[in-house]
Amino acid sequence: MTQKPRVLICGSINMDLVIRTQSLPAPGQTSMARSMQQVSGGKGANQAVAAARLGADVCMLGCVGSDGFAATLRDNLARETINTQWIRHVPGPSGVAIVAVDDAGENSIVVVSGANGQMHPAWIDESIEAIAWADWVVLQLEIPIETVKHVIALARHAGKQIVLNPAPVPLRFDAELFHVDLLCPNQSEAEAILGITITNIDDARSAAIALRQRGANRVVITLGDQGAIMSDSTNDAAIWIPPIAVDVVDTTAAGDAFIGAMVTKLASGDSLHEAA
Structure with missing residues (x-):
């Protein structure tokens, strides 16, 4: 029997408060919403769920608070067959994201870190078994950020495959964050990291190559409805991967679902071009 790929997701766990509205409000504008619902989220948790649903053996490393959301967030991950033993409960509120979604499926998101901000490097040292267990x-x-850099260093030392989704992009993108096997920003994140503007596919190709030159082994830049750009050591150029036509319902967490799916395919032996 083939062993499932072992994927450790180290990241955020949030309760998303999703608001449905006809159009997203402009600055200073008030809009009326049709509905609101609570949905488990956070980039880390979303990516974990995507990988688990596609057959990976997934472990989640993260923090929840001591509020009413904490047990729900952990239980929802467990229901997705995700190993939750390395989720720590800390004093204070859990992470929360306010997500406004309009009728076109576009969204605007504001995140309150909550317990995610208490995920310190010292705790990673106490959770080293989780890194040892994982393949990816x-x-x-x-x-x-210091915790992310610490995990990267430990995982590199242990010979693990490391994927970084650099979102949100910090004001200073430290060199250590490039020391990964796969860097996967979206278009705006790639622009922020490099200090450029991407206006077409050729710009995106140049950006992917520039990110590899900064130290990332492989790069995938997602471009929304324009597909994605990939660059790896098998080709000095960058390759455009055209999009698959779909009926857009809601773009919330689309990037997270993409990363969870891509990592699962890579961990199962697919090439980067096949996985992306």
Whole structure:
């Protein structure tokens, strides 16, 4: 029997408060919403669920608070067959995201870190068994940057495959964050990291190559409805991967679902081009 790929997701766990409205409000404008619902989220948790649903053996490393959301967040991950033994409960509120979604499926998101901000490097040292267990380690930037850099260093030392989704992009993108096997930003994140503007596919190709030159082994830049760009050591150029036509309902967590799916395919032996 083939062993499932072992994927450790180290990142944020949030309760998303999702608001449905006809159009997203402009600055200073008030809009009336049709509905609101609570949905488990956070970039880390979303990516974990996507990987688990596609057959990976997933462990979640993260923090929840001491509020009413905490047990629900942990239980929802467990229901997705995700190993939750490395989720720590800390004093204070859990992470919360306010997500406004309009009728076109576009969204606007504001995140309160809550317990995610208490995920410190010292706790990672206490959770080293989780890194040792994994084949692939996936990170985002909704937890403290120093913690992300510490996980990258430990995972590199242990010979693990490391994937970084650099979201949200910090004001200073430290060199250590490039020391990963796969860097996967979206278009706006790639622009922020490099200090450029991407206006077409050729710009995106140049950006992917520039990110590899900064130290990332492989790069995938997602471009929304324009598909994605990939660059790896098998080709000095960058390859455009065209989008698959779909009926858009809601773009919330689409990038997280993409990363969870891509990592699962990579961990199962697919090439980067096949996985992306």
